[in-house]
Amino acid sequence: MANKENPSYFLWERFKNGDDDAFYRIYDQYFNELYSYALNFSKDQDFIKDCIHDLFLNLYKYRKTLSSTDNIQYYLLRSLRRLLHKEGTKRNTLLHDEQLLHLNDTPVVSLEDEIIADETKKENFKALADVMKKLTKKQREALSLKFEHNLSYPQIADTLNISVESARTMIYRTLKELRKAIKKGKTSNSILLFFMLRNRI
Template identity: 30%
Template sequence: MKGVENSYPKEDQKLWLAFLSGDEESYTQLYKLYIRHMYRYGTSLVTTSDAFVLDCIHDVFTELWAKRSRLSVPDNVKYYLLKALKTRIMHLLERKERSFKPLSDVDFEIFEPNDLEILEELDSANSRQERLKILIAQLPNRQQEALKLRFIENLNYTEIGNVLEVNTQSAKNLVFRAIEKLRGWIVLPFINFFYIFLA
């Protein structure tokens, strides 16, 4: 995260700068701007209730307000908030203040679904988007998280690596392996759009 020497080309960075100066309206706008992104990402990390994720989001924003005088302006506000949320969630889980587990710790069946099972699920889907969700749900959790961070949250590979605590190349590998696995299960034209983002 860099300091205020950046020219703040993005609207969210302008809001952040105003929030740092104590502007409550800008603080509220940042919350409204990113609550859905943070909720979506938070619920992909843990098997838990909506209330737990929302509590963690509120904790993040409460801490931001309390520490605003010591913060600088991030290059990517969304990345900063998603990483802060993950840190908060994992901190609570490690302290065992909550009885919830991260998805990576949940005991799933160790076999992979076969092509017939996937095709049966795809048959019941009503749209390409539903079919894609079915396929992504078959991936290992870290590959799912990497895909979501890349294609839903639009983070770059360095930022994904920081969130997942791996290097940039490992982040690229996670995304690439996920796409290769999707293509291996069933080759459909709508999957090909992912390759545009790998250049």
């Protein structure tokens, strides 16, 4: 049930009730985040932008029939994911796991950049990057949802259509592999601290 005391709830209700300013505020606030998330599924920038625009057009068109929410981010991410799959199947632009594994700029590049921002040793960066490229599409998406979009485990599970326990296990095992890839010392400690603070585990 939506928390009616949450500011996001009131913003969403204003939009549903025809407030165009609320609509543009939602668009401006979440476009970049939606774009970043969509990179998990396609590298076609025009396709991604088209899907995001279609999403907002549909929201605007059917705003009076939309359900209430106090988590606009979660609502939009789930809606965009469905639309990307639907349109991607039609246009054959979704990337397969094996293709993603060979891309240097994986969907979690921003996460990698944040983790290693203070690191200067090339060998440590390479170790982390190599592991990132070996992750499955779903593992990278789970990390993106958790670290870049700060979704809860139940929300991640719902988005990926898996159980909450599976979501926890997937992220835990993935982080474990990342830790193994980093050498002991300053780099290892800083990365571990980053994950502990962001993941609360």
